[in-house]
Amino acid sequence: MPGISDTTQRSATISVLVDNEAGVLARVIGLFSGRGYNIDSLTVAPVDEAGRRSRINIVTSGTSMVIEQIKAQLDRLVPVHRVADLTMDGPHVARELALVKVICTGEQRVEALQVGTSFRARVVDTTLGSFVFELTGATEKIDAFIELMRNLGLAEVSRSGIAALARGTRVI
Amino acid sequence: MAAELTQSGAEILLRALRDQGVEVIFGYPGGAVLPIYDALFQQNSIRHILVRHEQAAVHAAEGYARSTGRVGCVLVTSGPGATNAVTGLVDALMDSIPIVCLTGQVPTHLIGNDAFQEADTTGITRPATKHNYLVKRPEDLARVVHEAFYVASHGRPGPVVIDLPKDIVINKAPYAEPTGQHPSYRPRTEPDADQIAKAVALLKGAKRPVIYAGGGVINAGPEASALLTEFARTTGFPITNTLMGLGSYPASDPQFLGMLGMHGTYEANLVMHGCDVMLAIGARFDDRITGRLDAFSQGSQKIHIDIDGSSINKNVAVDIPIVADAGKALAALLAAWKASDAPVDKPALASWWRQIDAWREKKSLKFTQDMKRGGIIKPQYAIQRLYEITRARKQEVFITTEVGQHQMWAAQHFNFEKPNRWMTSGGLGTMGYGLPAAMGVQLAHPDALVIDIAGEASIQMNIQEMGTLAQYRLPVKIFILNNQYMGMVRQWQELLHGSRYSETYSNALPDFVKLAESYHATGMRAQSVEELDAVIHAMLDCPTAVIADIAVDQAENCFPMIPSGAAHNEMLLGPEHEASGAGITDAGLALV
Numbered sequence: 001m002p003g004i005s006d007t008t009q010r011s012a013t014i015s016v017l018v019d020n021e022a023g024v025l026a027r028v029i030g031l032f033s034g035r036g037y038n039i040d041s042l043t044v045a046p047v048d049e050a051g052r053r054s055r056i057n058i059v060t061s062g063t064s065m066v067i068e069q070i071k072a073q074l075d076r077l078v079p080v081h082r083v084a085d086l087t088m089d090g091p092h093v094a095r096e097l098a099l100v101k102v103i104c105t106g107e108q109r110v111e112a113l114q115v116g117t118s119f120r121a122r123v124v125d126t127t128l129g130s131f132v133f134e135l136t137g138a139t140e141k142i143d144a145f146i147e148l149m150r151n152l153g154l155a156e157v158s159r160s161g162i163a164a165l166a167r168g169t170r171v172i
Numbered sequence: 173m174a175a176e177l178t179q180s181g182a183e184i185l186l187r188a189l190r191d192q193g194v195e196v197i198f199g200y201p202g203g204a205v206l207p208i209y210d211a212l213f214q215q216n217s218i219r220h221i222l223v224r225h226e227q228a229a230v231h232a233a234e235g236y237a238r239s240t241g242r243v244g245c246v247l248v249t250s251g252p253g254a255t256n257a258v259t260g261l262v263d264a265l266m267d268s269i270p271i272v273c274l275t276g277q278v279p280t281h282l283i284g285n286d287a288f289q290e291a292d293t294t295g296i297t298r299p300a301t302k303h304n305y306l307v308k309r310p311e312d313l314a315r316v317v318h319e320a321f322y323v324a325s326h327g328r329p330g331p332v333v334i335d336l337p338k339d340i341v342i343n344k345a346p347y348a349e350p351t352g353q354h355p356s357y358r359p360r361t362e363p364d365a366d367q368i369a370k371a372v373a374l375l376k377g378a379k380r381p382v383i384y385a386g387g388g389v390i391n392a393g394p395e396a397s398a399l400l401t402e403f404a405r406t407t408g409f410p411i412t413n414t415l416m417g418l419g420s421y422p423a424s425d426p427q428f429l430g431m432l433g434m435h436g437t438y439e440a441n442l443v444m445h446g447c448d449v450m451l452a453i454g455a456r457f458d459d460r461i462t463g464r465l466d467a468f469s470q471g472s473q474k475i476h477i478d479i480d481g482s483s484i485n486k487n488v489a490v491d492i493p494i495v496a497d498a499g500k501a502l503a504a505l506l507a508a509w510k511a512s513d514a515p516v517d518k519p520a521l522a523s524w525w526r527q528i529d530a531w532r533e534k535k536s537l538k539f540t541q542d543m544k545r546g547g548i549i550k551p552q553y554a555i556q557r558l559y560e561i562t563r564a565r566k567q568e569v570f571i572t573t574e575v576g577q578h579q580m581w582a583a584q585h586f587n588f589e590k591p592n593r594w595m596t597s598g599g600l601g602t603m604g605y606g607l608p609a610a611m612g613v614q615l616a617h618p619d620a621l622v623i624d625i626a627g628e629a630s631i632q633m634n635i636q637e638m639g640t641l642a643q644y645r646l647p648v649k650i651f652i653l654n655n656q657y658m659g660m661v662r663q664w665q666e667l668l669h670g671s672r673y674s675e676t677y678s679n680a681l682p683d684f685v686k687l688a689e690s691y692h693a694t695g696m697r698a699q700s701v702e703e704l705d706a707v708i709h710a711m712l713d714c715p716t717a718v719i720a721d722i723a724v725d726q727a728e729n730c731f732p733m734i735p736s737g738a739a740h741n742e743m744l745l746g747p748e749h750e751a752s753g754a755g756i757t758d759a760g761l762a763l764v
Binding site: 019022023026027030034065068069072073075076077078079081 | 294295298299302303304306308323327328356357359480481482484485486489
């Protein structure tokens with residue numbers, strides 16, 4: 001584990017199990033903005049049967065000392081049950097869903113479809129002048145897809161932010 | 173089958189407060205809380221104290237809480253009632269004071285409609301509280317009140333807001349008994365035994381140790397302060413207190429170095445700078461303590477005990493972190509120290525104490541009072557005499573302060589032997605804290621001597637509370653060190669901004685003697701040194717509230733001082749000492 005005096009920046013994927021109550025998301029977001037931490041991505045949804053617990057997945061970056069501080073600050077919020085640093089705790093999978101609208105005709109249309117196929121994107125909406133691709137994968141894969149589509153009529157992107165779980169039998 | 177509902181939400185609320193042991197509530201009525209005030213009117217077990225401004229209600233509850241160790245309780249109305257309370261809430265958050273603040277709210281069906289006296293209280297107070305609640309269903313009301321008291325007083329204490337829509341307190345609601353638990357909030361209080369063992373091993377081998385203890389020790393109850401004293405005496409280590417920690421260790425003890433930090437003593441700061449093992453307990457390494465971070469106690473290994481894990485490794489990297497209640501950790505440290513047969517380096521300790529005594533010889537708090545007739549009163553002398561005279565009277569004394577130079581002089585020159593006797597706004601630095609806090613202390617300790625050491629600028633920030641003192645016959649003594657300046661700001665302007673005293677002169681001051689009289693209190697004044705003792709005696713003898721207006725040296729600065737951006741060994745000493753210390757850098761100028 002890197003020392004807390006280490007000044008190199010790292011990215012961290014943090015999962016937080018919270019009570020699914022009014023204001024809890026505002027509390028978490030307010031913590032980040034109030035203390036000047038970065039949020040690169042944030043997702044939240046109820047995850048248990050009764051809908052009493054939600055899981056918040058946050059991708060953030062900072063020095064090790066800052067990330068340890070973020071975890072400690074999250075951990076002391078009253079509605080927070082568990083804070084896990086998926087990046088440090090072991091291997092994990094992180095996936096994101098994106099909907100990508102491309103407006104194009106002619107050769108560009110063929111090219112866009114071929115790129116979509118090679119990324120295993122699904123076409124979920126088609127008109128004669130447009131496609132909406134649905135793509136799931138790691139953030140880098142989605143970034144790469146969007147980059148390629150820029151020259152092929154990229155019009156609009158909607159991304160989910162990441163969902164993440166530890167690999168293997170570990171649960172948070 | 174639920175029992176038939178017979179009580180209104182307001183009655184349920186008061187029942188829950190009673191079950192939580194609330195005896196006094198500080199508040200101010202308004203439209204949204206009328207049903208609660210109606211229920212208060214019809215009972216006698218909870219006493220309501222009517223303040224004159226909602227900020228003062230929270231500070232009064234803080235004074236009550238800090239002097240008793242109990243949770244302070246506040247009741248204010250919606251909209252401006254709640255927004256006025258925000259300063260008090262942040263003050264309690266920064267200083268870790270347990271408060272439950274009940275705020276009125278417009279009825280649930282009007283929330284979000286910009287109704288009259290509506291404010292998004294939970295939104296506004298989210299970063300101002302440890303936790304907050306908006307009660308939307310009558311069946312949640314009693315449980316939320318019990319939870320709020322639990323959250324306010326467990327773990328690192330802090331303020332909790334309960335926002336109460338008017339229909340919730342009008343409609344019938346069921347009661348739930350307190351469970352003494354929270355469904356999920358489980359702050360860690362027991363220290364890890366391995367970490368304690370490591371800490372003791374490090375402490376046993378220390379050559380130049382220091383104990384640095386803060387407000388967390390006071391918050392952990394008087395037993396924690398007793399354990400701290402026992403631990404320090406058992407080890408023979410020098411000990412310093414933060415502003416918040418004063419009273420956790422007896423100031424008269426020879427092992428006590430005085431307060432540390434920006435206006436701390438020479439010996440306390442140099443001990444911090446030069447130590448090889450630092451034991452931090454219930455203190456959070458804030459910027460007023462550390463000075464320049466990259467020069468802070470570079471040669472030491474640090475043990476940090478705090479109930480709040482986020483306080484550890486926040487500003488200063490430590491070697492042995494221990495998340496625990498200060499009292500439990502001290503008990504564990506003491507037991508492990510006694511059980512360990514590892515030797516202590518006695519010669520090194522003796523040489524460390526010789527060094528400390530040499531630093532003490534600097535007498536960094538010294539000042540010279542002109543004792544001739546007509547001599548201008550030094551503010552330090554006024555506090556020293558106040559201390560000596562009150563001590564000679566052997567009365568139980570509680571001191572509150574406002575914020576500024578007078579606060580630092582009080583911390584330096586009024587010595588505290590016991591915890592919970594010193595109430596000051598440390599983290600937020602709220603001018604106007606002292607008078608309402610003193611009201612809360614006096615209510616909790618009707619027979620004690622409660623003195624607000626004030627400045628003439630700060631006192632005006634909540635001066636309306638003189639009315640509360642009169643209404644409840646609270647004999648609080650307000651001891652104003654009047655230098656006709658916002659002294660601490662003036663001092664910084666002198667030292668950092670070329671003596672350009674921009675907007676810091678207290679122009680058009682009231683006549684404090686007449687002001688006291690118009691509020692049914694007693695006013696008195698000391699203009700020069702020969703009048704001081706008589707005024708202090710008269711103030712202490714007076715059965716009513718008093719404003720004692722003490723005219724003090726306008727040019728006096730508060731020393732020692734670690735200028736912003738400087739290190740502990742770059743302290744500025746006062747005019748009594750030869751020129752010392754570093755100048756202030758441009759980087760330091762940008763700091764607060």
